[in-house]
Amino acid sequence: MSEAEFFKALADPTRRAVFDRLADGEMNATELRQGFQLSQPAMSQHLGVLRSAGLIAEQKLGRNVLYRINPGGIAQMHKWLSRYNTFWPERVEELKRLLKEMDQ
């Protein structure tokens, strides 16, 4: 996993959609493929890229493989972004929003 590999991984719209779908809950490759007009190998390759980038994690369960979001990947992105915090004027508003959200 390189420094900012997640950019290349998420540059593809299909992989973004997969990632987004996994955000709703862990899933195996076959379930993930529902709704996508994609061959099984294509999905497998996409999952491989997301995994190499550290964005998702996998867990073998029998002949199935369960995929889920890897929180570390999210943290990586936040870390990268934090370098540019000074350029983020909405920062204070966002903080307020997050804090309010956390109080619920």
Place this chain on the structure above:
Amino acid sequence: MSEAEFFKALADPTRRAVFDRLADGEMNATELRQGFQLSQPAMSQHLGVLRSAGLIAEQKLGRNVLYRINPGGIAQMHKWLSRYNTFWPERVEELKRLLKEMDQ
């Protein structure tokens, strides 16, 4: 500027380096090219991509064009990332850090 075009724009290591360099202060294309082993058109094309993605802004000054980071691009990235805040365990720590930083 599409939904998440910034991913494709920053998927390229050269463009990330350019973006990073602009974070230190606004610069024109010729100054930006210093230290990069790149032809002038290549740099111009990279800047075009970053601009289309909404990551940088440009300002014509005579025959020079001054480039700078577009804060809106940073905000866009944060907005995209915020969808996955629930997967970010370091979130609370990060918030604390930001708040402490803001107090200074």
Place this chain on the structure above:
DNA sequence: GCAATACATAAGCATAGACTTATGTGATTC
């Protein structure tokens, strides 16, 4: 154990993208 299932891997193809050289365009300098 044999067929089926759930995946990964291999190989090939077609398009996208990053680069080059060549050229165009507007601003400056003399």
Place this chain on the structure above:
DNA sequence: GAATCACATAAGTCTATGCTTATGTATTGC
């Protein structure tokens, strides 16, 4: 106003990438 400067744009090349079909490899069910 002619040369120069600071860029953008055009066109072509080469590699990366996303897809396909074909095949390999565990695991499960009967």
